[in-house]
Amino acid sequence: MTLDSIDRRLLRALQRDARLTAQDLGQILNLSPSQAGRRRQRLEESGLIDSYRASLDPVRLGLGVQAFIQVSMAAHTAANAADFVAMTRRRDDIVAVWTLTGEADYLLRVYCRDLAGLNDLVQSVLLPHPAVARVQSQIVMERVKPDAPLPL
Known part of the structure; x- marks a missing residue:
């Protein structure tokens, strides 16, 4: 799908605030609300916009510990x-998982209520798993830059 400059501006605006109405987008893009709405719908139908969600504050929800956990597999089988x-x-509590190149096979992003919860996840769930050989965790001390919009 080819994106023109208006599509890119629309996507940048929605990354900042997904609640924008067609009226709002029309004003931002200098288009009619119906034109802006059709463009958004086309981007959604193409799969370029794959979802909308609310960004929540984990600390206010009682999730005081964020960590990244590297997992190395014991054996590299499909099963x-x-x-x-x-x-x-x-x-x-595992909110994102990536496969990696290098020493670790997976990177997990986790949120736990406290250090005891993180310890339980590592000691009672990850390490006993038959596929896991090694686990290394890094606790987030401060989030310096939040998840940023994609560069368009």
Whole structure:
């Protein structure tokens, strides 16, 4: 799909505030609300916009510990990987998972209520998993830059 400058401006605006109405977008883009709405709908239907969600404050929700956990697999089989990934999808405290190159096979982003919760996740869930050989966690001390919009 080819994006023109108006599409890029629309996407930048929605990344900053997904609640913008067609009226709001029309004003930002110097288009009629119906034109802006049709452009947004086209970007949604193409899959370029894949979802809308609210950004929540984890600390106010009682999730005081954020950590990144590197996981190295014991054996690199399709069954081990599928089982491990399925387990991560069932866990609410694991909010994102990436596969990596390098020493670790997976990087997990987790939120826990406290250090005891993080310890329980590592000691009772991750380390006992038959696919896991090694776990290394880094606790986030301060979020310097929040998840930023994609560069367009």
